[in-house]
Amino acid sequence: MSHNKLKLPIILSIAIVLIGIASSIYLYITWKSDNLTVSNPMINQVQSDNNSVDLKTIVHEAEKNVVQIEANNDYETLTGSGFLFNEKGDIITNAHVIKEAETIYVRTANARVYPAAVIGIGEETDVAVIRVPQLAGQSGLSIERDNLSEIGDEVIALGSPHGFQNTVTLGIISGTERNFNVDGYDYKNAYQISAPITHGNSGGPLINRNTGNVIGINSVGTQDGTIGFSIPIIDVIQEIEIWSKEAQNSQLTFTSTEDLLSTIDPDQMTQDAEYVMEYFLDSIII
16 A cells, blocks of 8 residues: 555656656747747847948948049149049049149049049039049949938048048038039039038048948038038939940040159158058058
8 A cells, every 4th residue: 555655656756757848848849930029129220220331441441442633734733532433444523623624633542643534524513524544443432323312311521621632521411402503513402411521522422321322422612611512423323324434545635644753742752651551551450
């Protein structure tokens, strides 16, 4: 009798253990087969924010394709900016930067200087394209072709204000659809930006902070530099690409390299050397 009493607790214990093991296996299989759904908006926001590109990466990659433009005539030398946008060595800039120029040179991010030729220039629209065959083969900056930017979008402006190459300023789109006329050029649908731009920024790219795509061509700034205006790239890219497609190098007139050698400035070479060293060290850090 006492022997049977001992067997009952043992049997019950074994049964409980087996039931526990079976339940664990069932829960594990069920968990593996179910998709995990997260509805917490805070987690969604973090995932969305992680899609934006790092600011330093955007700037560093963009600087490789932004150039300083020097346009010379009998009276003066105008300094502006531009950016490479295709593999032909074509550079977008403002028409007022190169208008009536007899010689045009571009200074790249690695302080190389090349002669350029005009392949298209607007009469009423302040847009122009120049070609540098030595830059052919580079991919250029990505262009926003589908969507106009909106007020509040964060932007990056690059250029060479007062000759200081690859200067970067940050801001937002502070206004849209601005229409006005400056020096015979009609600006329609222009972006108003809070990123400071001034003399020398003209022709430089306006870049969307989140995507890294070019959304505009920086063109006009107020005297104090606090308000700038940029031509939406989406409004002019079709005409720009037509100029690029129709231009043939054999029909273009490039500045003589002899003229380039005769304009070498020792002080400028020193500045270029310092700039290249700084750019090289920044590249290592990034």
